[in-house]
Each structure stands twice: as structure tokens, then as C-alpha cells.
Amino acid sequence: MIKNDLQIHFFRKNIPAFACTPGCHDCCGPVTASSNEVARLPAKSDAEHEQALAKWSCPYLGEHGCEVYEERPLICRLFGTTKSLPCPNGCAPNKMIDVKIEQKIHAFHRKTRQILL
Ligand code: SF4
Numbered sequence: 001m002i003k004n005d006l007q008i009h010f011f012r013k014n015i016p017a018f019a020c021t022p023g024c025h026d027c028c029g030p031v032t033a034s035s036n037e038v039a040r041l042p043a044k045s046d047a048e049h050e051q052a053l054a055k056w057s058c059p060y061l062g063e064h065g066c067e068v069y070e071e072r073p074l075i076c077r078l079f080g081t082t083k084s085l086p087c088p089n090g091c092a093p094n095k096m097i098d099v100k101i102e103q104k105i106h107a108f109h110r111k112t113r114q115i116l117l
């Protein structure tokens, strides 16, 4: 578990940041994350999870956007930083994510049990 936390920290530092279209949350929807990441998020009730899923949304998407932005999962951070997950609004960092880092993130997702938020 500690190893996973260290990896998450490393990935977070190495996923390039970029500015989104203000107020946009078009790429938010049902996403999965490792148990290490989920453990950092405030708990949501079963009803909240079900309501979000029924709308094909994420239970942490609030009126003003992501309510857990600082702790959002890796997949949310990765979106828009690689050609395989392009932003539909054309937003992107100046330099896309290093391919090797992206591969390591995908490998991390494969080896960890993923939980639907
Ligand atoms: S990455 Fe693109 S689609 Fe997602 S919130 Fe930012 S601007 Fe919107």
C-alpha cells in the first residue's frame, strides 16, 4: 500500500498540468481509481453513487466542478495530457505527458484493484 502511495505521488508530479476551459467539466463521468486514491476521498452514500451513475456522472462533480480536485484520481489528471485521451475542447499542456510515464500509469491501473467512484 505504501508503495502504491509513493507511485501515485510520483505520477501526480509527472502528469503535466494545463488550464481547462473555465467552468468546463465535460470529461467528468463515471471513473475508477485505486483503493489508495479512494481512501483519500470523502465517503459518499450508496444513494449518491447510484444517483451519479444514473446520470452517467461522478459523485464528486458538484455545482462548481470537482469537489475533490486536489485528490482527484490519476485518470482525471491524465485526461487531456495524452493523444489517447484528448480534451474535446482542444485544451492541452504545452508538453504532453512522457510516453513512458503514461505507460507506467496504465500498468499501475492494471495491477491495482480499481473501484468505481
Ligand atoms: S480537459 Fe477538456 S473536457 Fe475536461 S474539463 Fe478540461 S477543458 Fe473540459
Ligand code: SF4
Residues within 6 Å of the ligand: 025, 027, 028, 029, 031, 058, 059, 060, 061, 062, 065, 066, 067, 068, 069, 072, 073, 076
Ligand atoms: S473526481 Fe473530480 S475530476 Fe474526476 S470525474 Fe469526478 S468530478 Fe471529475
